[in-house]
Amino acid sequence: MTIEAIIRGESKNTEFKEMLPAVSEKFVKTVIAFANTQGGTLIIGVADKTRVIVGVDDAELFKQMDSIANAVADSCEPQIVPEIEPHTVNGKTVIAVTVAPGPHRPYYLKAKGKEKGVFIRAAGTTRPASPEKIKELEMEGARISWDELVCVGYSVTEAAVKKLCRDMNRYRKEMRTRGLLPGKPSAVTRTNLEDWKLLKKNGAG
Numbered sequence: 001m002t003i004e005a006i007i008r009g010e011s012k013n014t015e016f017k018e019m020l021p022a023v024s025e026k027f028v029k030t031v032i033a034f035a036n037t038q039g040g041t042l043i044i045g046v047a048d049k050t051r052v053i054v055g056v057d058d059a060e061l062f063k064q065m066d067s068i069a070n071a072v073a074d075s076c077e078p079q080i081v082p083e084i085e086p087h088t089v090n091g092k093t094v095i096a097v098t099v100a101p102g103p104h105r106p107y108y109l110k111a112k113g114k115e116k117g118v119f120i121r122a123a124g125t126t127r128p129a130s131p132e133k134i135k136e137l138e139m140e141g142a143r144i145s146w147d148e149l150v151c152v153g154y155s156v157t158e159a160a161v162k163k164l165c166r167d168m169n170r171y172r173k174e175m176r177t178r179g180l181l182p183g184k185p186s187a188v189t190r191t192n193l194e195d196w197k198l199l200k201k202n203g204a205g
Helices: 003-007 025-036 058-075 113-117 131-141 158-177 190-195
Strands: 014-017 040-044 083-089 092-099 119-122 125-128
Touching (some): 025 058, 025 119, 025 125, 058 083, 058 092
Parallel strands (some): 014 040
Antiparallel strands (some): 040 092, 083 092
């Protein structure tokens, strides 16, 4: 960490706290928001408005680091494990809590539950996630993209599957004739469509 990085001020990925809040929820929300978005660093010991480095009392340093670790472990669901490290800036010690983007979204405050306890970062602030955003985070956590979502209530006939395979084979043949597709590609089959997630079997198989 450099003084230049701190002077740039709060952003979507950085937040300052002059001192560790007595109510842990105030900083745990930010940890959750970082995990739900692009990650970030919470810095304790820097005034958020003036960016003056006030530092953390060395006698309280490790006690505060333990408090942060315990609060995050006890308050977040799923578990978030940030890197909590002391740094010396201009002769003063600050605590940097670095949070990586989480793979098991959405993360939320246990005390509030998933409906009200999910937070995100937007324009340098921590704010509650909307129901729509929570759904989006759930999809990200399940590693499901919009393109892979099943069209509920829409059944695909065998005739439609065969037609799609024929159309794709015709297109591939045309591309090969134009020299845009090297080699002789194998025929597209229903199995290919399933492997490419263009088609999905129902519960009955």
